Amino acid sequence: MFALLLLVVGGAALLLLSMDGGFAGLDEGQFAHLVYFGAWGLLMAGGILALFRGRLFGALRDLMVWGLVFVALIGVFAYSHELKGVGDRVLGVLMPGRAIEVAGSGGTQYRVVRSGDDHFHVEGSIDGRPVTFVVDTGASMIALDTVTAERLGIDTAGLNYRADIMTANGVAKAAMVKLDEVRIGGIERRNVQAAITEGRLLGGTVLLGMSFLNTLTSFDFRRDTLVLTD
Template sequence: MSPDDIARLAFYVLLLVVIGGAMLFELSGRGGRTLRQMLVWVVIFAGVALGADWYMSATAPRQQVLDEGTRIEIPAGQGGHFHLQAVLNGTPLNFIVDTGATHIALSRRDAAAIGLDPDRLSFGGAAVTANGRVRTAAVTIDSFAIGDTVERDIPAVVIDSELQDSLLGMSYLRRFTTISFQGDTLILER
């Protein structure tokens, strides 16, 4: 479960508590008018926030795999980053496309999600990141799929730090013949 999923779940639980509390409070007949009005406004605010969150995630542009997997179009996400979803060892993972990264760099969390045990890896390598020097462990991903295109035995590294998002670096991006931009869309072509 990603930090965004945990935050979203916490928000929904809080919303349920507020709505449930407001209903219990109203049905009990106790409490002053001001407090009831305040609770109504809290419920309205929470409902609007929930609706906005749902709308933003439902209407956010998503990657498209076209021409039988030979063309991938990735719209810029919030913050201007390009987020690509791939399926590694049968598990969907989100990546930030990073032309400044040398390798596919997996977070410890994502490595565990695809069946690698970060505690059993040998972190003998090193990488220089925007946050300084970090230790790395070389791994091989059994299967890496974007759309219907599946590739096998893909080299990657696991980063021994608090990396939030896994990075799709140049070792994988070099598999494409063309990397280009059309406005706010990154286009990868095989």
């Protein structure tokens, strides 16, 4: 192998000295680089053959396996963004209520898969505290009951329950408040109007009503998917 390496390098050197205007489309510098890396390749190949002498087939098999692993890792890195999107979509199906960001021509979009009870439950937060909303286009604003509001750290002392709000279950008496922050995925809104109903009227459910939905560029129901566009 060493003799072959010397022969190749020597022949290449002679060819390089006699070159005038390049060789096979390569200029002198490119050809010199080719010879340099080719020589190192031959040297490494010779070392591998010497190391695995007697079990060449196993060595070639191992090299092929590692080569495939390397190609796979490069592929994962190159398509990491696309693979993340696929993973998010799978999680969206397996975990209804998870807001999955998708590319949209009209702005940032989030998709939510319908839950088994035929409602759209959306994970989000109110004033930094996690909450699961139920989308209700029949509710004029975000609505939650007093017990849930207190759990979320909202001060309910002195509330006056004299306003009428429309929910899917009809008209309810409520007190008007402003929520400092409402967030779903990367969609954030400040000073969002909300209604707090007395006691446990909503049974712990937090309705995502029109006071939030109307701030979006659009919201669309596409069969079993809700699309929120910021």
